Amino acid sequence: MIRDQKHLVNELISINRNVTKELKRKGFVPALRNSDGSVSVGNFIIKKNKNGSFFVIDRDGDNLVDNINLPQSAAILANNLALGKLTETEIIDMDIIYGACMFDEEIYKQKYLKYKDKDYRQAELMNIKYQVAKQKKEFYKNKILSGYNKLIKIT
Amino acid sequence: MKIIELIEQTIGTVGSTSGQATSINPVSNQPSDKPASATSPMSANTSTNATNTKPLDNLLKQNQINVKSTDDFLRAFDAIQQKTELSKLPPEQQRAISDYTKATINKPNLPTQMTGIMKTMMTSKPTSNIK
Numbered sequence: 001m002i003r004d005q006k007h008l009v010n011e012l013i014s015i016n017r018n019v020t021k022e023l024k025r026k027g028f029v030p031a032l033r034n035s036d037g038s039v040s041v042g043n044f045i046i047k048k049n050k051n052g053s054f055f056v057i058d059r060d061g062d063n064l065v066d067n068i069n070l071p072q073s074a075a076i077l078a079n080n081l082a083l084g085k086l087t088e089t090e091i092i093d094m095d096i097i098y099g100a101c102m103f104d105e106e107i108y109k110q111k112y113l114k115y116k117d118k119d120y121r122q123a124e125l126m127n128i129k130y131q132v133a134k135q136k137k138e139f140y141k142n143k144i145l146s147g148y149n150k151l152i153k154i155t
Numbered sequence: 156m157k158i159i160e161l162i163e164q165t166i167g168t169v170g171s172t173s174g175q176a177t178s179i180n181p182v183s184n185q186p187s188d189k190p191a192s193a194t195s196p197m198s199a200n201t202s203t204n205a206t207n208t209k210p211l212d213n214l215l216k217q218n219q220i221n222v223k224s225t226d227d228f229l230r231a232f233d234a235i236q237q238k239t240e241l242s243k244l245p246p247e248q249q250r251a252i253s254d255y256t257k258a259t260i261n262k263p264n265l266p267t268q269m270t271g272i273m274k275t276m277m278t279s280k281p282t283s284n285i286k
Contacts, residue, residue: 051236096270100266100269100270107255110241
């Protein structure tokens, strides 16, 4: 009986290894949840900052990329790093633009609300800038999400 | 459990950056002339390396965005991204954001330039650190 169980465990380990290998070949490194709430992707760990942004550290605890705005960007980045694609930084670029648009959207929105009842011309200008920043932010968010969805589809 | 569920449960819902998180790098919104208990990840990245902030420093000066230090602007940037009200920021940071808004009206490509500099600031670190 014990021998059967051991055999079963070995079979499961073997299947697990094969699945992990196959997923890696397709471009996906399985993620694991750690006890501290972080996520490990291969040798890289995704953690969350107090301000809601994310950062990726390596096995030695060295901080590789800070201030990642979207969790999906962090997941894609960690997956790329775990696959050894160290130079694919396009996702970081998109996330930074997303963050900058988020900043612009917020300041123009607040300025628009400030000028709304005081200065029509300024309010209109701020509203246009607010709408442009908002659309740009959505565009980059969708780009990142589509990359993330492609990654998830592999599984 | 599906992998997407695992990722979402652990690091947040798809498309959301809000929510409670564990404190790893606490953000300080203190002006640079006051002793800060901790620095934001971005300012930690930049204040330790003066050459990193120099391009941003120059850009702010060129566009007459008056800040005591570039870190003040970066702290304001972080705070605004977290949807902090402008009126709740320290006066130096409020002035910097005001100057930035004025500058973007005269120079619409300023945000693009700034994003480019931030990209360099952020990506210069990982490439040198990745083993």
